[in-house]
Amino acid sequence: MATTERLIKDITRERRFHFRLFIEGIIVGIFAGCVIALFRYLLGASEILRPLIYNMVAESFQAGDYSLPLLYIATFVIIGWLLMKIVQNEPMCTGSGIPQIKGILMGRMNMRWLSVLVSKLIGGVLAIGAGLSLGREGPSVQLGACVGQGVSRRFIRTRYEERILMTAGSGAGLAAAFNAPLAGVIFGLEELHKSFSPVLLMASITAAVTATTVTQVIFGAGPVFHIGDLAIFPLNMFGILILLGAFIGLLGRIFNPSLLFSMNTYDRLGLSGIKRPLLPLLLAAALGFILPDILGGGNRLVDALSHNWYPLYFLIILFVGKFLFTMVCFGSGVPGGIFLPMLVLGAAGGAVFGSVLASFGVLPYIYVGDIIVFGMAAYFAAVVKSPITGSVLIMEMTGSFHHLLALICVSMTAYLVADLTGGKPVYEELLNRAIRLKEKAHGIGASSSGRRIALELVVSSGSVVDKVLIKDIKWPEQTVVVDIKRGLQRINPMDDARLYAGDFVYLLTNDTDISILKEMIEKESTPKR
Template sequence: MESKEGRQRDYSRLAAVGRGLVIGLFVGVVISLFRLLIMNGLLLVQWFFGQAHHHVWLLGVWVMISVALTLITGVLIKQTPEIKGSGIPQVEGQLMGELDYHWWPVLWKKFVGGVLAIGSGLFLGREGPSIQLGATVGQGVAAVTHNTGSQRRLMIASGASAGLSAAFNAPIASTLFILEEVYHNFSTLIWLSALASALAANFVSTAVFGLTPVLHISYFASLPLRQYGLLIVLGIALGLLGRLYQSVVLRVGDWYHKITWLPDQYYSIIALILLMPVAWYLPSVLGGGNGLIVSLGMHTPTALILLGIFVLRFVYSMIAYGTGLPGGIFLPILTLGAVFGAFFGKLMVLWQLTKPEYVPIFIIAAMAGYFAGISKAPFTAILLITEMVGSLHHLMPLAVVSLIAYMTVDLLNGAPVYAAMLEKMQTPAQRHLTDEVGHMEIPVFANSVLDGKQVREVNWPQGALLTEIQRGERRIVPRGDTLVRVGDLLIVHTPLDQHENVRQALLKMNGS
């Protein structure tokens, strides 16, 4: 006779891990190939401009290549606008139920467009596109296995986590980024599936690229506590620069509209032509910037040169991103943070406020601080840089700079950049017009107006249906007289087209 325990055994978590592993393996293969092609494309561009110093006529060839790349990417963008830009806002919109698209055209066109755009040497990152590629693989697996609703979104989130993990070899931070910044949901099933997918993708990526951390920077001394005041100054400076970055990156597309008569899918010709003087004089700074970051850890230029590189990369990354090409801002943000951290450290050494051996610590901390301020995801920033650098010894400086930069941007009314990009999208790809239902999980906090109220006493948002309360290991089917308590996890179902409005209303009631 089957026991009660056996009848009630729940395999949903095991199934979530299994799905995550399968998705992660597929994503790992796709993103590893994506990285390889981009790396070789960048090396080819650097070799090309090296040859151009001996054969100036090759500059004319570059103009023709630029026209060809513009036409190819322009056609892809016109056919499938969902591949434009980073891709993270599109994934966030999908998970919120605000937009949707067919997975196969986005997958191959984002892949091809990303390789052409990022591999051409433009100051664009591979991480945003990797997240969208991963999410699209997850969506494809869901389509093939006929999963819909919440299971489909779970698989999309798992693919997104795997995409970032394979791009950065940082599975823990990748999982947290998807939960903190993209999905805004920390339920058990979601983090289990996302973590499993990230680990599987990281396994594939590590097998291809090796175990060395992506941004390995060696340092030989810990910053003394008496110099932590410098970290506060650095955090404030990064917060101010981060707010400036947010303002410019959200407006640069509009500036293109005002200064050029070209159709928006062909703006890339401007960025590719303007790239020529940079590729001629400074080929080492081309691309997303991971090579530049590693080189700063080995040999740091003078403060004046670093300031010039910072301004150059800031301006050119805006020019590149404003074209709408399939490329992200994730790695360019980290590169700008690293360059500014090196500049700040060199300046402090020049003013005899610190020692040269502490400069790498400012580089590492500034990467986290700049990303924390711009994305407003400080936990992800701290963990991401820790995984990418490959050391735990700098956690305190990372935390201090990230917190100060985050608070500075917050006081200046800066919004998370990816959420702001999603809101700014003028023509969402395809809004949900069906009655498909999804669910969300809302924890009840100590300051929530829900605490201590009966279910019938709560003025639930329109479209919200409370279907279950999880209290520890107990699962409660709510009735009108069921009390809501601190620590409860509320399972709320809602139509997908009302998902985000309901979520925001519940979070406001919850005091979060």
């Protein structure tokens, strides 16, 4: 009853609620920015330290002194043991973190925010710093969500407000990781929350801008990728972008099945304990002397591809090596994301495409750098199935603000190719896999808590509740319609009230029914024949 009263109070006192979210968004942004700044600093230091260690070990080995190489191998074993302990202590810190946040927002998972924040921060630095092909963005999103949940718990907010602050924190984490505030906001709306509302936008924009400001004060305001000035891609060559989108879309189409195959292979082989993280770690230890370009997240590789010329065979080796190594690393389940490795694969695929066209005289060499940038957006769109987020993200990460039209063109093409060939969003597939494994281990429904939660949903045109009386809708058990907002007007949620597309519906329900309600209200129903 108290939850219902607090929800109605927040809805009816809209301006006060907006102002409170504005202040809380700033608080979330400040703390998220500080946490991500620490994360970025430690990872940056590891990228500088790693090549120095490889040189010292190689020189020691050549001189016949094997003490340093043995210590080098022992260090990787210790890191593997630490990662094993971290994952065993806090299973929610495994992998990217984005599927877990989606699961929490859907009411299918729970998280101990402080434990996850500490575990993800330490585990991510150890795994990525050791050279595993994993990205910082997934952990940054989860770290930001932990901050949002922590702020909500500190101020004793409702579950409805907590979901808003977690979404805002997630976007702030992405924004701080890549100096991309607009992409952070869009990612939170398009990929995580899957809906739009003024209150959500208020908190998301405030948190993303604040977090980005914090990291820019520390690291500077420049883009993450140092591509330099790119030539404006001419409109009469946009046909090449269609071909590029189709090519990268097909490359991206094999990413998700390969990722799931890698994770399932670890399970099938029965690799557990220290064996699971140790396999990719020892592989990283060897690759440091054979192909160091594919180690780590890969943002320096993108810079190198855009500034240096590489023969076609080496570009293919880079793509295949980065792809396979990413599969091995992510399949192990250690903390680390796939966001940045995806972008690197897109850049490498674009470099292959551009090199082939340039060698045949179809594409002037001056535009190969453009193709590399467009390849990143296309690969992201094909794998994540979020073309708008991908286009805006790459625009902000590279500073290519004059190429938005080209980015959207190639992203939509790659998205359509992946969609027509049966591709599914990678984070949805990872979430479904995690839920299946949890239900298998603990029993059906064990992944849900059954807590009462307040929910805000927007009625979609053509959904099963559009133009239907409240009393005629088959609501899940114990679901109560608390309020309805239609533009600036509040509608009394009586049984004879009718819902229309665009209405904001405020519900009190069990968190186990969030997915059902979102399906009912926010998705277009299949027309009857």
